[in-house]
Amino acid sequence: CSLGYINSALYNIAAAGTGSFNDVKVGNNDYLGAHSGAYPATTGYDMGSGLGTPITSTLVTQLGPQPQAPALTASTPPTPAAVKSPYSYTFAATGHPAPTFSVASGSLPPGLTLNATTGVLAGTPTSTGTSTFTVAAGNGVGAPAVTPTISLTINQATFTNPTNAQASVDTTQPFTWATIPEAQGYIVVVGTTLYGADLANSGVLPPAAASFSVGALPAGPTLYATLLSEVNGGWSSFQSITFTAAPGLATFTNPLNGQTNVDPTAPFTWATIPQAQGYILVAGTTPYGSNL
Numbered sequence: 001c002s003l004g005y006i007n008s009a010l011y012n013i014a015a016a017g018t019g020s021f022n023d024v025k026v027g028n029n030d031y032l033g034a035h036s037g038a039y040p041a042t043t044g045y046d047m048g049s050g051l052g053t054p055i056t057s058t059l060v061t062q063l064g065p066q067p068q069a070p071a072l073t074a075s076t077p078p079t080p081a082a083v084k085s086p087y088s089y090t091f092a093a094t095g096h097p098a099p100t101f102s103v104a105s106g107s108l109p110p111g112l113t114l115n116a117t118t119g120v121l122a123g124t125p126t127s128t129g130t131s132t133f134t135v136a137a138g139n140g141v142g143a144p145a146v147t148p149t150i151s152l153t154i155n156q157a158t159f160t161n162p163t164n165a166q167a168s169v170d171t172t173q174p175f176t177w178a179t180i181p182e183a184q185g186y187i188v189v190v191g192t193t194l195y196g197a198d199l200a201n202s203g204v205l206p207p208a209a210a211s212f213s214v215g216a217l218p219a220g221p222t223l224y225a226t227l228l229s230e231v232n233g234g235w236s237s238f239q240s241i242t243f244t245a246a247p248g249l250a251t252f253t254n255p256l257n258g259q260t261n262v263d264p265t266a267p268f269t270w271a272t273i274p275q276a277q278g279y280i281l282v283a284g285t286t287p288y289g290s291n292l
Helices: 008-015 056-063
Strands: 068-074 087-090 092-096 100-106 112-114 120-123 129-138 150-155 158-161 166-169 175-178 185-191 223-231 234-245 251-254 269-271
Touching: 068 129, 100 112, 158 223, 158 234, 175 185
Parallel strands: 166 234
Antiparallel strands: 068 092, 087 120, 100 129, 112 120, 129 150, 158 175, 185 223, 223 234, 251 269
16 A cells, blocks of 8 residues: 655655655565555655654654744724723734733823733823833844834823912813813712712713803802813713812893993893892992992
8 A cells, every 4th residue: 555645744844854754765566576566665755655754752843833923913902092091902913832922111091001922012001201111022033113202291180270288269260171182071079078979060061162160159168179081981080179169259141231222122131140148230420330
């Protein structure tokens, strides 16, 4: 009998001289002598003995995937990210054996970690700032593949008026904040307790919004304002501050200061303030006059 043709991978392994076979070089397959030794064993492959007897420990490694140095295929995490908002990015690399990942230089933003096996950079950033670092993928074959320097900025939308612990805030002026590019919207709430909304609630504001008028607020007690930012569809990124409000002024809404041709038959109206205990309205031909 003969072995006939066999898998081409085995031919290639034998031709490379990797020592994966014990080559049978003598004899033939004419066991009964009926064919005059038609298929003699020779050096290398022959119809009599094929490639020889396999050396299993060597052949198994030759038949498996060959060692391959790592090469990065995903290495540009998005930036910026937001404080308190979950973040995730997956570094990827080819190579055999499968590469593992590590921080090659610099440091990750506080709150983020890199999974050595999966290449997932994930976590919840805890503070603002910019971190620079590089990530390496290595598997012991050749040099590790290293990313270019990565700068990952962590942002947070913060109040610019009022500021934390500010006293005697003129709450007739709009509350303002520094926006962040990744925000999809904002909410401002003001209350008498931390995160409370019993005094003012803006509802969802567009990402371009940077101010909100809360109106006059009670003077004296500590009040709380919270600015929430929508990032990646969630509202976990926020800033809360405390402040006290200055005594407010009730202001006319009709007529307005300097207005002409006022309809005297229409009621005079004004924006009230919560600390008011009463109001007096006078009209005259001189400042503060009441002759009319």
